[in-house]
Amino acid sequence: MPVIQVEHLVKRFGPITAVNDISFDVEEGSIFGFLGPNGAGKTTTISILCTLLSPTSGRAVVNGYDCRLEPQKVRKSIGIVFQDTTLDKDLTAYENLAFHAYIYGVKKSEVRRRAEDALSFVGLTDRKDDLVKRFSGGMKRRLEVARGLMHQPKVLFLDEPTLGLDPQSRSNLWEAIIELPEKHGMTVFMTTHYMEEAEVCGRLAIIDHGKIIARGSPEEMKGIIGGDVVYIKTRNNLKAKEEIKEALGMTAEEKDGELFLTVENAEASIPPLIRAIAETALSVRIERPTLNDVFLKLTGKEIRREEAGGADTIREEIRAWRRKH
Ligand SMILES: Nc1ncnc2c1ncn2[C@@H]1O[C@H](COP(=O)(O)OP(=O)(O)OP(=O)(O)O)[C@@H](O)[C@H]1O
Ligand SMILES: [Mg+2]
Known part of the structure; x- marks a missing residue:
């Protein structure tokens, strides 16, 4: 049973069609990645699913509730981690979690245990009594994930959760995110324009100019390319060419003194290949x-070229400008 169902969703902002007739399902207990360059329509889509925006047309159903008709029920059943932090900077980490639990009507007797579990899950136990204004960007983002767990939502929505974080904070946060389905029985819906993050998602949709241009597991998507390339020194x-031809019935080509061939599935092809060229091969990659x-x-x-023109570059430019003035 899909926990998110999207049918022919459209969102227009005046003349701009940010989301242009997209449909997809997300299975319960999975990590679903929405991958696309700047301006593709990722935040718009996730905002509709979280009931922060209403669609121009089409339908979105989350946890069985229609986003347009039953927004309150949708909101109660989801957790949100967006880019603009909504933590209270003058409260401690623990107080932020407790406050959130209070808003969501979590039983008083439950709050401490849940907060402690959530803080330990994101690795912030030893900072629990520190004010959030003393936290780094990565710590704040992790605390937001912890907060997202307090009311035990069925689905957690994350909009570019690791954007702007240093590599260490990114990987810490990632470790927590990928454990959510198993440890907390949650479904994760996240947007990203980092390839490495998309690789880890069980299922993906690639969006560009408001349209979904591909859907499936990362492996299925790579199938579009037509296989893995094996390089052999x-x-x-x-002699090696002849051996390969004989064993696999395939013709290897030569480039820069190296042989290469495209195979459908490297795991399956490598063992017979190695057996065939055991004597002649120096290395295989x-x-x-x-x-x-x-x-x-x-x-x-x-996708990367657009990423390079994103927030990091702009930040760098501002820093350079500041140094000059
Ligand atoms: N409130 C708004 N009013 C007008 N246009 C908007 C609004 N929000 C988004 N858009 C436009 O809709 C398009 C999609 O924007 P969206 O924020 O969904 O992209 P995105 O995929 O999240 O991009 P990014 O990777 O930069 O976060 C863009 O052309 C954007 O300018
Ligand atoms: Mg966005």
Whole structure:
């Protein structure tokens, strides 16, 4: 049973169609990633699912409740971690969690245990009595995830949860996020434009200009590329080519003194390949297609190039300007 159902969703802002007739389902207990470049429509979609925006047309159902008709019920059943922090900076970490629990009507006797569990889950136990205004960006984001767990929502929505964090904070937060389905029985819906993060999601939708251009598991998507490329360095390319031809019925090609061939599935092809060229091979290397290759193939552009023009670059430019003035 899908926990999120989206049917022909459209959102227009005046002349701009931010979300252009998208449909998808999210299965319970999965991590679903919404991948796309800047301006693709990710935040708009997630905002509709969280009932912060209403759709122009189409339907979104979360936990069995229609986002347009039953927004209160949707809100009670979800947790939200968005980019703009809504933590109270003058409260401690623990107080922020307790306050949230109070708003959601969590039983008093439950609050302490849940807060302690949530803080330990995100690795903030030893900072629980510190004021949030003394927290780093990464700690705040982790505290928001902890807060999102306090009312035990069925679905947690995260909009670019690791954007702007340093690599260490990113990986700490990631470790917590990927454990949510198993440890807390939650479904996670998250947006990202980081390929590495999208790789970890069980299912993905790639969105560009408000349209979903591909859906499936990361592996299925990479199937669009048509296979893995195996590169082989050998003592004798001619001999190796013959051996490969004989064993696999495939013709290896040569580039920069190396042999290479595209195989459907490297795991299955490597053992017979190695057996065939055991004497002649010096080294074997596999290059798997990335989600960036998929995006490139589908749209003709790289997702990363747009990322490079994003917040980090702008921040760097502002810093440079400040140094000058
Ligand atoms: N409130 C708004 N009013 C007008 N246009 C909007 C509004 N919100 C979003 N848009 C436009 O809708 C499009 C999609 O924006 P959205 O914020 O959903 O993209 P995104 O995929 O989240 O991008 P990013 O990676 O930069 O966060 C953009 O063209 C944006 O300018
Ligand atoms: Mg966004």
